[in-house]
Amino acid sequence: MTKGPKARRGHARTALVDAARARFQEVGFAKATTLEIATRAEVSETLIFRYFGSKTGLFVEAVLTPMAAFVEDLVRSWDAGTLPGESSIQETIGRYIDDLSAALPDRSALARAGVEAVVTHGDSPEIAVFRTRLASLFDELAVDMGAYLGEHGLRDADPHLIVRIGFLAVGAVAALLPLTYPDGHEPPTQREVKAELTDFILFGLQSRRA
CATH class of the missing domain: 1.10.357 (Tetracycline Repressor; domain 2)
Incomplete structure (x- = not known):
C-alpha cells in the first residue's frame, strides 16, 4: 500500500468519505480506485482499509x-x-x-x-x-x-x-x-x-x- 501525507487527527475519515463520494460521482464504483481516493483525500491508502475494510465498505459509508x-x-x-x-x-x-x-x-x-x-x-x-x-x-x-x-x-x-x-x-x-x-x-x-x-x-x- 502507498503512503500519503499525514492528515490532522480526526480529519482523515471525513476526508476519505468526501473524496470517495466525489470520485464515485466522476467515474462510477468499478473504475474508482482506493489509491485515487486516498490521493484526493491527501491521506494514506492504508487508512481506507483501517477505517472501512474495503472499497465497498467506503462506498457504503460515503x-x-x-x-x-x-x-x-x-x-x-x-x-x-x-x-x-x-x-x-x-x-x-x-x-x-x-x-x-x-x-x-x-x-x-x-x-x-x-x-x-x-x-x-x-x-x-x-x-x-x-x-x-x-x-x-x-x-x-x-x-x-x-x-x-x-x-x-x-x-x-x-x-x-x-x-x-x-x-x-x-x-x-x-x-x-x-x-x-x-x-x-x-x-x-x-x-x-x-x-x-x-x-x-x-x-x-x-x-x-x-
Missing part, C-alpha cells in the same frame, strides 16, 4: 449510509403524521416523491454508481448490512402507507410493494432518465418530472384492477 439515513427520517415523519396531514392526496404524493428524491444520491452519475455497487456486490457483508437496514425501514414505512391507503379510500394494494416501487421509480428516474435523451438535449426539469410521477402514482392508486 453513498449508501446517507441514503438510508434520509429514508429513516422519512419513516419518522410518517410516524409523526406529517405527511398524511397534507391538504390533498396529490400533495402528499408530491411530498413523498420529494423526500424519496432527497434520500437518493444528489447526482445521476452517483445514483448509477449506487445501482452498480448494489447489483455487482450485493452479497458482500457491507452491502448486505445496508440492504437489511433498508428493508427494515421499508417495512416500517409500509405500516403507515397501508393505514394511509385505507383512510383515503385508495386501492387495496400491498403497501410493502408500493413503498418499494415508489422508491425504485424515483431512483430509476434520477439515475437513468438523463441517459434516455440525446447529447445536447435538455432533459426535463425536476419539477416536470415530479408532476408526471405524481400523476402516474395517483392514477395507479385510484384505479381499480379489472
Whole structure:
C-alpha cells in the first residue's frame, strides 16, 4: 500500500468519505480506485482499509449510509403524521416523491454508481448490512402507507410493494432518465418530472384492477 501525507487527527475519515463520494460521482464504483481516493483525500491508502475494510465498505459509508439515513427520517415523519396531514392526496404524493428524491444520491452519475455497487456486490457483508437496514425501514414505512391507503379510500394494494416501487421509480428516474435523451438535449426539469410521477402514482392508486 502507498503512503500519503499525514492528515490532522480526526480529519482523515471525513476526508476519505468526501473524496470517495466525489470520485464515485466522476467515474462510477468499478473504475474508482482506493489509491485515487486516498490521493484526493491527501491521506494514506492504508487508512481506507483501517477505517472501512474495503472499497465497498467506503462506498457504503460515503453513498449508501446517507441514503438510508434520509429514508429513516422519512419513516419518522410518517410516524409523526406529517405527511398524511397534507391538504390533498396529490400533495402528499408530491411530498413523498420529494423526500424519496432527497434520500437518493444528489447526482445521476452517483445514483448509477449506487445501482452498480448494489447489483455487482450485493452479497458482500457491507452491502448486505445496508440492504437489511433498508428493508427494515421499508417495512416500517409500509405500516403507515397501508393505514394511509385505507383512510383515503385508495386501492387495496400491498403497501410493502408500493413503498418499494415508489422508491425504485424515483431512483430509476434520477439515475437513468438523463441517459434516455440525446447529447445536447435538455432533459426535463425536476419539477416536470415530479408532476408526471405524481400523476402516474395517483392514477395507479385510484384505479381499480379489472
